[in-house]
Amino acid sequence: MSGLIPESTNAADQVKVKMEGERQRYRIMARNDRFVIMTKPFNAQRTYLYTIADLRRGVRGxxxxxxxxxCDVSTPDGAAEALSKIEAGEMEVSYRRCVDLTPAEVAALAAMQSQGEQQARREV
Structure with a gap:
């Protein structure tokens, strides 16, 4: 596979991405120009897993x-709250448990960021 595979899933334009080395796709719950908060289902425990991508550092975790x-990042409101805490400096991506993003993943996430900004401009 070649990094991320974006896929628009419904009218709300929720985007799912497949990270290298992962079987299930992540759903983008919140994002800004630097951070992307993503979740995927963890069916065995009837919950979800999350990851936060830091595009400036080139890591996720x-x-x-x-x-x-x-907060519960499986909801858009909870993910927006987490994003605001990250922006305020109250939390960040773990330095101990992060993995590097591949260049293809960084490029694809950055491209999705610009697509989201273009869509927002069209809606206004």
Whole structure:
């Protein structure tokens, strides 16, 4: 596979991406020019897994808080709250548990960012 495979899934334009080395696709829940918060289902436990991509550092992973996320990022409102906490500097992508994004993943996520900005401009 060649990194990320974007796929528009419904009228709400939720985008799913497939990361290299992963079987299931992640759904983008919130994003800004630097960070992307993504989730995927973890059916065995009837919950979800999440990852936060930091495009400036070129890594993705969980947040650095000891007891995990303070909000439910499986919902758009919760993901927006987490994104605001990241922007405010209250949390960040873990330095201990992160993995490097491949150049193809960084390029694809950046391209999705610009596509989202173009769509927002059209709606206004």
């Amino acid at each position: 969980p947040c650095n808080l000891i007891f995990g996320l303070p």
